[in-house]
Amino acid sequence: MIELxxxxxxxxxxxxxxRALEGVNLRIEDGDIFGIIGESGAGKSTLVRLLNxxxxxxxxxxxxxxxxxxxxxxxxxxxxxxxxGMIFQSFALFQQRSVLQNVTFPLEVRGESKAASxxxxxxxxxxxxxxxxxxxxxSELSGGQQQRxxxxxxxxxxxxxxxxxxxxxxxxxxxxxxxxxxxxxxxxELGVTMVVITHSLDVARRICNRIAVIDGGHIVEEGFxxxxxxxxxxxxxxxxxxxxxxxxxxxxxxxxxxxxxVACD
Amino acid sequence: MIEFxxxxxxxxxxxxxxxxxxxxxxxxxxxxIGLPLGIWFAVTAPGGLKPNRGINTxxxxxxxxxxxxxxxxxxxAIIPFTxxxxxxxxxxxxxxxxxxxxxxxFVARIVEQSLAEVDKGLIEAAHSFGASNFQIVTKVxxxxxxxxxxxxxxxxxxxxxxxxxxxxxxxxxxxxDIAIRYGYQRFQGDVMLAAVILCVVLVQVFQSLGDWLxxxxxxxx
Ligand SMILES: Nc1ncnc2c1ncn2[C@@H]1O[C@H](COP(=O)(O)OP(=O)(O)O)[C@@H](O)[C@H]1O
Ligand SMILES: [Mg+2]
Numbered sequence: 001m002i003e004l005x006x007x008x009x010x011x012x013x014x015x016x017x018x019r020a021l022e023g024v025n026l027r028i029e030d031g032d033i034f035g036i037i038g039e040s041g042a043g044k045s046t047l048v049r050l051l052n053x054x055x056x057x058x059x060x061x062x063x064x065x066x067x068x069x070x071x072x073x074x075x076x077x078x079x080x081x082x083x084x085g086m087i088f089q090s091f092a093l094f095q096q097r098s099v100l101q102n103v104t105f106p107l108e109v110r111g112e113s114k115a116a117s118x119x120x121x122x123x124x125x126x127x128x129x130x131x132x133x134x135x136x137x138x139s140e141l142s143g144g145q146q147q148r149x150x151x152x153x154x155x156x157x158x159x160x161x162x163x164x165x166x167x168x169x170x171x172x173x174x175x176x177x178x179x180x181x182x183x184x185x186x187x188x189e190l191g192v193t194m195v196v197i198t199h200s201l202d203v204a205r206r207i208c209n210r211i212a213v214i215d216g217g218h219i220v221e222e223g224f225x226x227x228x229x230x231x232x233x234x235x236x237x238x239x240x241x242x243x244x245x246x247x248x249x250x251x252x253x254x255x256x257x258x259x260x261x262v263a264c265d
Numbered sequence: 266m267i268e269f270x271x272x273x274x275x276x277x278x279x280x281x282x283x284x285x286x287x288x289x290x291x292x293x294x295x296x297x298i299g300l301p302l303g304i305w306f307a308v309t310a311p312g313g314l315k316p317n318r319g320i321n322t323x324x325x326x327x328x329x330x331x332x333x334x335x336x337x338x339x340x341x342a343i344i345p346f347t348x349x350x351x352x353x354x355x356x357x358x359x360x361x362x363x364x365x366x367x368x369x370x371f372v373a374r375i376v377e378q379s380l381a382e383v384d385k386g387l388i389e390a391a392h393s394f395g396a397s398n399f400q401i402v403t404k405v406x407x408x409x410x411x412x413x414x415x416x417x418x419x420x421x422x423x424x425x426x427x428x429x430x431x432x433x434x435x436x437x438x439x440x441x442d443i444a445i446r447y448g449y450q451r452f453q454g455d456v457m458l459a460a461v462i463l464c465v466v467l468v469q470v471f472q473s474l475g476d477w478l479x480x481x482x483x484x485x486x
Pocket of ligand 1: 011012013018019020038039040041042043044045046047
C-alpha cells in the first residue's frame with residue numbers, strides 16, 4: 001500500500017520557486033490499477049516521481065508498505081527502487097544495449113549473475129511476447145515493441161509496484177490497447193500494483209479501478225473509476241469528460257453548447 | 266624513384282615510426298588523465314549526476330587554461346617538468362610529455378561533451394532501477410556515448426599527429442620534423458613532399474578507421 005500524507009512539492013528554479021503539488025493525500029491499495037489523470041502541467045509526473053523519490057517532496061510524508069520512505073538514502077533507497085518498476089512515455093530504453101541486455105540491466109546493477117539474469121530476462125520477454133527479438137536493438141523495434149521491452153525491464157526485479165508515466169502517449173490507438181491489456185494482465189496475474197499517469201480518459205477507463213483527478217497541483221476528486229465517470233464531482237473532471245467523449249456529453253456541457261451558439265451567430 | 270627510396274626510404278620509415286609512437290603514446294596517456302577528468306567534469310556539471318558548482322568551476326578553469334596555451338610555448342615552458350618525468354627533454358620521450366599535457370585538457374572537454382549528450386531520460390530510468398551513481402557512469406553514460414567517445418578519440422589522435430610535427434624542435438624526429446628539415450632548411454622538395462604525403466595518408470587512414478569503428482559499434486542505426 002502506498003500512502004501520501006499532506007504531500008507538497010515546490011521546485012526551486014532559477015526564475016524563482018514554483019509550486020507543483022499541494023496538500024496531496026492519497027492511498028493506493030495493493031492490487032489497484034490506480035489512475036492519476038489531469039491536463040498537461042497539472043503535476044502528474046511530479047506526483048508519480050515522488051513515489052520512487054526521483055523527486056523529493058518538500059512537504060508531507062510518503063508511506064510504502066507501512067514504512068516512511070520520505071528520507072530514504074543510499075542503499076535503502078536503491079532497495080526501495082528495486083521494488084518499484086517504472087516505464088516512461090519515451091520508453092527510455094538503452095540504445096546501445098540489446099533487448100536482452102536492457103531487461104537484464106536492473107538485475108545487473110543488483111549484482112545478479114549473468115546466467116540467472118539472462119534466464120529471468122528470457123522468461124519476462126516471453127511474457128511480453130518478444131523473446132524472438134532478444135538479440136535485436138531498440139532502434140530495430142516498433143514503438144509498441146519498445147514499450148513492451150520496457151515493461152519486461154521494469155518487472156525484472158519482481159517489483160510489487162509499477163509506475164507508468166504516460167506510457168502509451170507515444171503510441172497509436174491499436175498499440176495503446178495492446179500495451180494497456182498487457183499491463184492489466186500483469187496486474188491480474190502477477191499481482192503488481194500499478195500507478196498509471198495519463199491525460200487520456202480512454203486509458204483510465206480501460207484499465208483503472210480507481211482514479212484521482214489532479215488539477216493545478218491539487219487532487220480535486222478521487223474514487224472508483226465507474227463512479228467518477230458516472231457522477232463527476234468537480235468542474236475539471238466534467239471538462240475532461242467532455243474532451244474524452246464530446247458527442248456523448250455534449251448536451252450536459254454548458255461550455256460546449258455556449259461555444260456552439262457563438263458558432264451559430 | 267627507386268633511387269629516391271634507396272636513399273631516403275629508411276629515413277622516412279624511421280620518421281613514420283617516430284610519429285606513430287609519439288602519437289599513440291601521448292594519446293594513451295592523455296586519455297589516462299583526460300578521461301577521468303572529463304567524467305568528473307560532466308558529473309559535477311549543473312544538472313549532472315552529482316552537481317557541484319565549486320569543483321565544476323575549478324575543473325573548467327584548469328581545462329580551459331590547458332587548452333588555451335599554444336603548444337609550441339607549452340613545449341618549452343614545461344621542459345623542467347618533462348625532465349622530472351622522463352629524465353630528458355629530448356627525443357621521443359621528451360616529446361610525449363608535452364604532447365600529453367597539451368592533449369589531456371582537450372580530451373577532458375570532448376569526453377565531457379560526449380557524456381553530456383546522453384539522454385537524461387536514460388539516467389533517470391537507471392536511477393529508477395536502483396543503479397548507483399558509479400554504475401550509471403560506467404553502465405549507462407560511457408556505454409551509451411561510446412560511438413561519440415570513439416569519434417572524439419579519432420579527433421584527438423589526428424590533432425596529436427599534427428602537434429607531433431612541432432616536437433621536432435626538441436629533436437624528437439618524426440615526419441613533420443623531416444619535412445621541415447629537408448624541405449625548409451635544405452631545399453630538398455622531394456623529401457618534404459614524400460613526408461607530407463605520408464602524413465596525409467596516415468591521417469586519412471586513422472580518421473577513416475575511427476569513423477568506421479564508431480559506425481559499427483553504434484546500435485542506433
Ligand atoms: N524540474 C522542474 N523545475 C521547475 N518546475 C518544474 C520542474 N518539473 C516540473 N515543473 C513544473 O511543475 C508543474 C507540474 O509539472 P509535471 O508534474 O511535469 O506536470 P504533468 O506531468 O501533469 O504535465 C509544471 O508547471 C511544470 O512546469
Ligand atoms: Mg508529465
